Amino acid sequence: MKFKFVLLRKSNNLTFKRSFIKMDMINRENKYKTYLRLFLMVLLISIPVFLVKAQNNDSKPLEKIWVSPQQEKIIISSSSQIAEDKTEFLSIQEAIKTLDFENSTEAKPNFGYTSSSYWCRFKIENTASVNQIRWLEIQYPALDSVWLYEVDSAQNIIQVRLLGDKMPYNKREIKDADFLFVVDLGARKTKTYYMRFRTQGTMTFPLVLWQPQAFSEQTANDRFGFGIYYGIIVVMIFYNLFIFFSLKDRAYLYYVLTIASIALFQLAFNGLGFQYLWGNFYPFNDIAVPFSITFFSFISLLFARQFLHLEESLPKIDKMVLFFVALIIMELFLTFILPYKVMIKVSSITGIVATTLLFYMGVMSYRKGYKSALYFLIAWSLFWMGILCSIFKGFGLLSTNFITTYAIQIGSALEVILLSLGLADRINVLKSQLAKKTIAEKNQKIENEIKQRYLIESQNQKLEQLVAERTADLEQKTIELQSQNQKVTDSLKYAKRIQEAILPPKQELDAILGEHFVFFKPKDIVSGDFYWISEHKEEQKTVIAAVDCTGHGVPGAFMSIIGNNLLNQIINEKQLFYPSEILEELHKGVRTILKQDYESSSNILSTSRDGMDIALCVINRKENTLEFAGANRPLWIVKNGGFEEIKGDRKAIGGWQNKGEKREFTTHSIDLNGEMNVYLSSDGYVDQFGGDGQISKKFMSKNFKKLLVDMNTKDKTAHNLENQRSTLEEVMEKWKGNEPQIDDVLVVGFAVSKE
Incomplete structure (x- = not known):
């Protein structure tokens, strides 16, 4: 017994x-x-x-972890043993006796969302002959409680310590975002530790044993990276907030709140918020993460509605978004009521649905032709990938590593930058649309005024005829006619101011061309000649044109308006920069507007033969070339005393055309291998009558070419292009003498060289 x-x-x-x-x-x-x-x-x-x-429940021996002074960092997790406590409440003695510990193979063990507690044990031996102080780090700051038990060889408890995000920050042994225990290793001593982990969120507990100095250096490096990240966030918040107060565009306010929700989530998730902001108000930790995720889902959908103009472009999707937003509002209130373990899963699912919906909205908007949606689509795709990595890590579907740990920071930083670019592009698009609308309204107004002046001029002719027929009332009618003529003249002067407003201002020409001149002298108050310029920095191309429209005065001015509008459409809107293609499109546009292709019921083409001649060149800075195409007008180049004439095609823009004929033009390319002066003109200068003798004659192209060469060779002071303009005007006045000006005169000269 x-x-x-x-x-x-x-x-x-x-x-x-x-x-x-x-x-x-x-x-x-x-x-x-x-x-x-x-x-x-x-x-x-x-x-x-x-x-x-x-x-002895476990048949697997617990291997020692050797610690020498030379080792700055030791991964404990992969050399420890782990056991699951499904009851959640086993004591240390019960855990030692009843749990079946298994060897860990992962440096960052991750068990996803679980209601179980987890135990970990490891044995550390100091191989040095002196004491060593080490810091044991748990690299996940969102654990509710972390117990550290030191036991002796007989499994008796020597010391118990407790940390967790349910405790005030000032109770921690070492002040850091992560949990840290001080481990004192005696010389040649072996210590055995048990750790117990509980949390309502993701169960992961990467364990690392550090030398204090090495940990401080690593933390400094990590904080530098976080500093860059939060620096980007803060700059973007203040930058977009400033724009919101300037423009009063709600998209910027929603975007600022979206960034703020991302920042709140990051601060709560990586423990920095607990360390620096609400360390002594630890209950906020249970709210911060699910609330920030839910608020992000709510405000990002509102931002997307505003940014993508869903109400106008995609009304059905907009209604679906509003319904989902209403559900999220209710979820926001639930974050203050329901427990963390419920809300973290609900908010995570909400985040997945919201980001998926954002991605879908971006795709649909881009397919509808909204180009700024491309920034939106790429930004949210990157952020969506970051969120998915983080959530899948939380559910244990992905292992814990650098990418999955910092996926949201990486994705959100890229998302913040790209969306800021998208907002800037959105402003540019709106400005462009507004500018086009303003130009269209202005041009329409000008066209209406010119039509009105034209009608007034026609009425004036009728009045003159009436005066001739009614000789008895000649004196009275003459007075009336003078009054009407004055009104017409005033109107034409007003039309001249309007036409001058359409022409490129001198400041624009100075900025684009640098050294240049424009000799522009209309025959009447308004002109049928005009010059046109447009710079496209993205394409590194500048387009210059000198245009001679049919007629002069009001009809010519009306044609110049048509030509100016068509050049704006072809080059600035359609983005055509090849000279021959520009002229071909201009020809089609003139014939369409003037209905020169129209056939009546009698199969007779329109009798309108109006059109224009043009010299157009493109300065191509990418290729360092000067490209030219002309319709009945040439290009002249003076370089190093030499003269070169490049003739345009003997075809007009608009006017009569054989049935079935395809009007095509030729592009000439000149290399910019040195400094040269380039000249474009209408035919008004060379066709002007005058001379020294008794018989009046035209100035002719031969004399004009000689004049250009002389100005660039003989007269040193005339090398300056502004002086050349004065020379051209003096020669014209001297040649014309008492003869009337017969046509509008336009000469454009500019210097160009290889960059």
Whole structure:
């Protein structure tokens, strides 16, 4: 019986105790002696096995982790043993006796969302002959409680310490965003530790043993990276907030709140918010993450509605978004009521749905032709990938590593930058649309005024005829006619101011061309000649044109308006920069506007033969070339005293055209391999009558070419292009003498060289 008593003490098992009591009773009854002997033999064989199982559940030995002074950083997780406590509330003694610990193979063990507690144990041996102070870091700041037990070889508890985000920050041993325990390792000593982890969120506990100096250096590097990230966030918040106050565009306010929600999530997720902001108000930790995710889903959808103009462009999707936003508003209130373990899962699912919806809205808007949606689409795609990585890590579907740990920071930083670019592009698009609308309204107004002046001029002619027929009222009618003429003249002067407003201002010409001149002298108050310029920095191209429209005065001015509008459409809107293509499109546009392709019921083409001649060149800074195409007008180049004439095609823009004929033009390309002066003009200068003799004659192209060469060679002071303009005007006035000006005069000269 003494032997049985010893067995009972060792097993500490109530079931065995009851069995021995029953056996003792049977032993007193002689008729069961044979069965008792057999039972005792089986029991004596089985008890040692049960004793071993009860006292040492895990058959796997706990290997030592060797710590030398040279090791700055040791990954503890991969050299420890881990066990799951499904009851959640086992004590240290119960965990030691009952849990089956398994060797860990991961440096960053991750078990996703779970209601279980987890235990970890490891053994550390100091190989040095001196004491070592180490810091044990748990690299995940969102754990509710972390218990550290130090036990001796007999499994007796030596020391117990507790950390967690349910405790005030000022209670921590070492002040840091992550949890840190001080580990004092005696010389040549071995210590065994047990750790218990509980959380309502993701169960992950990467363990690292640091030298304090090495940890401080690593933390400084990490903080530098976070500083850059939060610096981007703060700059974007203030920058876009400033724009919001300037433009009063709600898209910027929603965007600022979106960035703020991302920043709040990051501060709560990586522990920096607990460290620097709400460390002593720890209950906020349970709210911060699910609230920031839910608020982000809410405000980002409002931002997308405003940015993508969903109400006008995609009304059905807009209604779906508003319904989802209403649900999220209710969810926002629930974050203050429901427990963290429920809301973190609900908010994570909401975040996935919201980002998926944002991606879908971006795709649909881009397919509808909204170009700024491309920035939106790429930005949210990157952020969406970051969120998915983080959420899948939370559910344990992805392992914990640098990418999955910082996926949201990486994605959100890229998203913030790209969306800021998208907002800037959105402003440019709106400005462009407004500018086009303003130009169209202005041009329409000018066209209407010119039509009105034209009608006034026609009425004036009728009045003159009426005066001739009514000779009896000549004096009175003459007075009336003078009054009407004055009105017409005033109107034409006003039309001149309008036409001058359409022409490129001198400041624009100075900025684009640099050294240049424009000699522009209309025959009448308004002109049928005009010059045109447009610079496209993205394409590194500048387009210059000198245009001679049919007629002069009001009809010519009306044609110049048509030509100016068509050049704006072809070059600035359609982005055509090849000279021959520009002229071909201009030809089609003139014939369409003047209905020169129109056939009546009698199959007779329109009698309108109006059109224009043009010299157009493109300065191509990418290729360092000067490209030219002309319709009945040439290009002249003076370089190093030499003269070169490049003739345009002997075809007009608009006017009569054979049926089936395809009007095509030729592009000439000149390399910019040195400084040269380039000249474009209408035919008004060379066709002007005058001269020294009794017989009046035209100035002619030959004399004009000679004049250009002389200005660039003989007269040193005329090398300056502004002086050349004065020379051209003086020569014209001297040649014309008392002869009237017969046509509008336009000469454009500019210097160009290789960059």
